[in-house]
Amino acid sequence: MIRVLIADDQALVRGALAAMLGLEPDITVVAQVGSGDEILPAAREASPDVALIDVQMPGKDGLTAAEELHGELPACRVLVCTTFGRPGYLTRAMAAGAFGFIVKDASPEDLADAVRKVHRGIRVVDPVLATESLVYGINxxxxxxxxxxxxxxxxxxxxxxxxxxxxxxGTVRNHLSAAIGKTGTRGRSEAAVVARERGWL
Structure with missing residues (x-):
């Protein structure tokens, strides 16, 4: 059996993911948590094979928690599953040691397949995000x-x-000017929006 930890701050989403994966004959959900701060303690206790982690959560964000988890329990493979499919998040997730990155609108079959592949050490990346990451490059x-x-x-x-x-x-204006140039925008507010959409913030 593949032992899975689910980390998502929305109880309904967490429950739905657990219910979907629980229907699979070779997957069992051994822990569910609602904040980034709970991931590592829960993983220490439950010894999951795969941690399904959301990006935006209270406490530590999912990417910071994923990096900590990978550092302390490298046998537990991280699969990031998020609503926010942003290229910068994908880059940061892979740098944090994640084995996969999928978005929450994936089908139940694709989710279960991603868990199995990540468990076997196969990298799984949403193809649209992979393309966008190549287009936008590193942060x-x-x-x-x-x-x-x-x-x-x-x-x-x-x-x-x-x-x-x-x-x-003056220093703030200089940093803003540089950021506006790098994001290809016309003003600071637009630069902040674009950077957030690309997962750079």
Missing amino acids: PLTAREREVLTAVGAGNAIAEVAKLLHLTE
């Missing part, structure tokens, strides 16, 4: 540019961003 934003765009995306003015990140307003 071009620096860590500071990501911080500035995230703060701007939260609705902060330049002066507020400067105070929040302990930078001068």
Whole structure:
């Protein structure tokens, strides 16, 4: 039997995934958690073969938790399953040690097949996302540019961003200008939206 841990912050989704996988004769769900902080402790206790992890969750995000899980329990293979099919998330997931990345609108058959393949050590990647990742490439934003765009995306003015990140307003403008150029957009708000859509933030 393939032992599976499911991590998703939405109880209905978590339950549906568990019910779907529970119908498979060779798969058993051994743990379910609703936050990124619970993944590693649950994996230590339940010893899953595959961890099915969402990206956006309370506490640690799924990609950070996946990296921790891969580092401490490398025998447990990570399959990221998310609503947010963004190229940057795929790149980050693979860098974190994930073996697969699928979106939640996959069919039950495709989900079970992905779990089996990942368990066997075969990489599984949503084909549309794989293509988009090739088109957009690796995240071009620096860590500071990501911080500035995230703060701007939260609705902060330049002066507020400067105070929040302990930078001068001129430095914030410079980072924003660089981010706008790298995202091919016309303004800071649009740059933040595009970066988020591509999974770069």
